[in-house]
Amino acid sequence: MYSSTPQPVCVLGSTGSIGVSTLDVLDRHPDRYSVFALTARERVEELAQQCRKYAPRYAVVLEEEKAFQLQRSLSGERLPTEVLWGVDALCKVASDDRVAVVMAAIVGAAGLKPTLAAVRAGKKVLLANKESLVMAGPLFMAALAESDAQLLPIDSEHNAIFQCLPYPCDTLDKAGVERILLTGSGGPFRTKPLSALGAVTPDEACAHPNWSMGRKISVDSATMMNKGLEFIEACYLFHASPVDIQVVVHPQSIVHSMVQYRDGSLLAQMGNPDMRTPIAHALAFPERIDSGVAALDLISQGRLDFEAPDESRFPCLRLAREAMEAGGSAPTVLNAANEVAVEAFLGGKLPFTGIARVIEKVMKSSEVVELTDLDAVEQADRIARERACDVLEELYGAHWGQPCPQSRSM
Ligand code: NAD
Ligand code: MG
Numbered sequence: 001m002y003s004s005t006p007q008p009v010c011v012l013g014s015t016g017s018i019g020v021s022t023l024d025v026l027d028r029h030p031d032r033y034s035v036f037a038l039t040a041r042e043r044v045e046e047l048a049q050q051c052r053k054y055a056p057r058y059a060v061v062l063e064e065e066k067a068f069q070l071q072r073s074l075s076g077e078r079l080p081t082e083v084l085w086g087v088d089a090l091c092k093v094a095s096d097d098r099v100a101v102v103m104a105a106i107v108g109a110a111g112l113k114p115t116l117a118a119v120r121a122g123k124k125v126l127l128a129n130k131e132s133l134v135m136a137g138p139l140f141m142a143a144l145a146e147s148d149a150q151l152l153p154i155d156s157e158h159n160a161i162f163q164c165l166p167y168p169c170d171t172l173d174k175a176g177v178e179r180i181l182l183t184g185s186g187g188p189f190r191t192k193p194l195s196a197l198g199a200v201t202p203d204e205a206c207a208h209p210n211w212s213m214g215r216k217i218s219v220d221s222a223t224m225m226n227k228g229l230e231f232i233e234a235c236y237l238f239h240a241s242p243v244d245i246q247v248v249v250h251p252q253s254i255v256h257s258m259v260q261y262r263d264g265s266l267l268a269q270m271g272n273p274d275m276r277t278p279i280a281h282a283l284a285f286p287e288r289i290d291s292g293v294a295a296l297d298l299i300s301q302g303r304l305d306f307e308a309p310d311e312s313r314f315p316c317l318r319l320a321r322e323a324m325e326a327g328g329s330a331p332t333v334l335n336a337a338n339e340v341a342v343e344a345f346l347g348g349k350l351p352f353t354g355i356a357r358v359i360e361k362v363m364k365s366s367e368v369v370e371l372t373d374l375d376a377v378e379q380a381d382r383i384a385r386e387r388a389c390d391v392l393e394e395l396y397g398a399h400w401g402q403p404c405p406q407s408r409s410m
Helices: 017-027 044-054 064-074 087-095 109-120 130-146 156-164 194-199 202-206 215-223 225-237 276-284 315-326 330-346 354-364 374-396
Strands: 007-012 033-040 058-061 082-085 101-104 124-127 150-153 177-184 245-249 255-261 266-270
Touching: 007 017, 007 087, 007 109, 017 033, 017 101, 017 276, 033 044, 033 087, 044 058, 044 064, 058 064, 058 087, 064 082, 082 087, 087 109, 101 109, 109 124, 109 130, 109 330, 109 374, 124 130, 124 276, 130 225, 130 330, 130 374, 150 156, 150 225, 150 276, 156 177, 156 225, 156 255, 156 266, 156 276, 177 225, 202 215, 202 330, 215 225, 215 330, 215 354, 225 245, 225 315, 225 330, 225 354, 315 330, 315 354, 330 354, 330 374, 354 374
Parallel strands: 007 033, 007 101, 033 058, 058 082, 101 124, 124 150, 177 245
Antiparallel strands: 177 255, 255 266
C-alpha cells in the first residue's frame, strides 16, 4: 500500500532493456520509490551514469576488474555508493533488510541465485527473468510458498494473465478458468519463406517488429523459444498443466494474453507494446500508477489478427512443450542448450535454423532427473551446456577456443 516514505528498490540488471524501463517508471514516482541498489555485468560507464543520477547505496558488477573500473569512474564524486562484485554480492543486495522491492531483470540462468535470494528474503519480487523459473521451477515455487515473498510477473503475457485472473487465485479450476491463451507476435520471421531462414543474420533476428528488447530475448522471439519459455513460465506461475495453455499468434502485440472462463467469457489485457505498463502495474499493485505509456488507440490500430502457430516453422515451441511434459530437469536442459545455441548464433558460429537443431539433439541425449535441490539444477544446467558445445562442434564445427559458456554467475 502507499506509504509516505519511498520504498527502496533493488534493480538487478539495471543497464538492460527492462532495467532502463524500470528506472524510467521509478523516475515518475520519486515520492513512492527510491533506488537502493543497481547491478550490471558490462556497460560499466552506463552503470556509473546511473549511480550519479540515483546515488544508490550499492552498485554491483559481476567481475572484480569491472568493480575497479566503476570505482575509478566514481572516485572523487561524493556518492554514498559502495561498489561490490560477484554473485554473493548480487544475492546480498537482493536480500538486504532495507530493500522492499526487487526487480529481477538479469538475463538468463545467471538471474537464478539473486532472484531466489530475494524470494527467500520475503521481498516483493518483480520477475522479468523467466529463465530462472524455467530452469528451477519446482524449487523456485517451493521457495516462494515457504516465504513471505510476493511474486509479480513482469513478462507482458504473464502480467496480462495475472490481470485477467482473480486475486488471489489458488487454482485455475476454482477460479472457473477453462484455459489460458498465451499470445505471441511470431517475431520478425513469421512470414519469411522457410528456405530463407538458414541465412538470416543476428541483426535481422534482433529486429523485432513490435518490441525493443535485449539481444538474447530478441533471438528467442525470432525462434519463438521465447513463447516456449513463457509457456513453461506460465505453467509454474499459474499452477497450470500444459493442456491448460494454448499459444496464439497475434502479430500486432496489442492483446498481451487472455483467460477463457467456463461461462464463455474471454478476458484480454490490451495495451501498446511497452514494458513500462507491466512494470508500473507490478510495482504499484494493487494500485495503478502512471507508466509514461500512451493510451491504446483502438480506432487507429484498426485490426487485431489471431492465428495458430506453425510448429514446422517454430520447432522450439514443440521442444518447450515436450520439456514441460517430461518435467524434472528437462526444462533446465532446454534452457541451458538454448542459451548456448543463441550465444553461438549471435557470435556467428551457428545458422539460425541450427538453434532448434542443437537444442533437440541435447534434449534427446539427456536423461531427465528430479530437481531435488539447487545442486541438481546446477548440475543439469552444466551438463547440458557441455553437451550443447559438443553438439555444436559435431554438427557445425564450432569451437569456443575456451571452456564452453557457463551461466556466468552460477
Ligand atoms: P538485456 O540483455 O537488455 O539486459 C540484461 C541485464 O542483465 C544487463 O543489465 C546485464 O548487464 C545484466 N547481466 C547479463 N548477464 C549477467 C550475468 N551473468 N550476471 C549478472 N548480470 C548480468 O536483457 P533484457 O531484454 O532487459 O531482459 C532481461 C530479462 O527480462 C530476461 O530474462 C528477459 O527474458 C526478460 N524479459 C525482457 C523483456 C524485454 O522487453 N526486454 C520482456 C519480457 C521479459
Ligand atoms: Mg513476454
